[in-house]
Amino acid sequence: MIRKNLFERMNIAGHVNVELQRSSNFYVFMNVDLLNGCGQTCAGCFVNKGINSYDLNRDLETIARLADEVNASNLHLEEIALGPTDFFSAKNTLEVITHPAFKRLFKNEDTKFVMTSTLKASGEEIRQKLKVLEESVGHLDIDLLIATDIDEFLTNKQYLQEMKSKWQILKESSLEFDPAFQINIHPANLIKYNPDNLTRLAQEIKAEFDTILEFNPSILRIKHQKQKDNLKFWMRTIRENSLKNANNFTYTMVNKSHSGMNNLVVNFREGNFYLCPFIYENVFSYEDSFLIQKQQSEYTLSDLLESKENSFVKQMNYSSKTNHCEGCEYLVSCTYKNVLTYMEANEIKDCFLGLGNGEAHGRAV
Secondary structure, three states, rough: OOEEEEEEEHHHOOOOOOOHHOOOOEEEEEEEEEOOOOOOOOOOOOOOOOOOOOOOHHHHHHHHHHHHHHHHOOEEEEEEEEOOOOOOOOHHHHHHOOOOOHOOOOOOOOOEEEEEEEOOOHHHHHHHHHHHHHHOOOOOOEEEEOOOOHHHHHHOOOHHHHHHHHHHHHHHHHOEEEEEEEEEEEOOOOOOOHHHHHHHHHHHHHHOOOOOOEEEEEEHOOOOOHHHHHHHHHHHHHHHHHHHHHHHHHHHHHOOHHHHOEEEEEEOOEEEEOOOOOOOOEEEEEEEEEEEEOOOOOOOHHHHHHHHHHHHHHHHHHHHOOOOOOOOOHHHHHHHOHHHHHHHHHOOOOOOOOOOOOOOOOOOO
């Protein structure tokens, strides 16, 4: 089933206040790369579709053991995002969700499951995978990020009809879905990312599906000169649209689910955990600078928490080497989100969030 009033509940354009109850708790978010292969070729996607050291038993047991430890503590396992590829199109989705350890990840019924898909898989494939989830973890509350393309959505009527038919499949499922559409902003599209076109896209998504449009800097997955060039394009697009298109613009730096101080967000890939920088969306960097060191042969919750504390100190030290961060009112918020870890790893010294240079367009929570 698809929950009602999606746009009203999910739209967070503007200032966000965090409830007192949430601010006093501590939440753990895990982004886990277990899916292998993808038949889609989405514009602006830089996901590594093949996992080199794939060992499903090792990886799922490692993640499940950490999930058990979090659930046994006074922390909250808020969500587990399964990636890095299309949930319904990956080659090994059934192998992952039928593994005995997968069910342990959602022992706490409050833990959300996050998946990404283009919904371009056949209706039969989608129904098959949903049926497995319904039978094994039928209580799941699912955040579904639908990867779409501005050119296709606004010009291809057949695509829109296909999305509506897949939307109906979600409605018929006994699982609870909170779907949102997401686009990768990059320079290659024929339709430009100006306020008029993005407003039109956001309004059509709201009218047809009553949900929101999110913006994803997929370019942040790669590290070379192309990334730095595209960051300038990304930042220019973000500023222009947030200033001129505030009513339809969902700026995820103000997402209360990523408030930083009381959150631990980690990435997992090929047997290792990494700190996760939160820029506009989670950044999946698997470099040594983000690697969480383990004190024993297996990861423990203490390893993850200690890494968060050490990162805070390192980022505060790096702030003095930047052009805008030291003394900025957003420094603590950005540091808890590991933004400065990302900046140091990529030798960035200027604020690229539009927060600390007098052109702030969203208050970070």
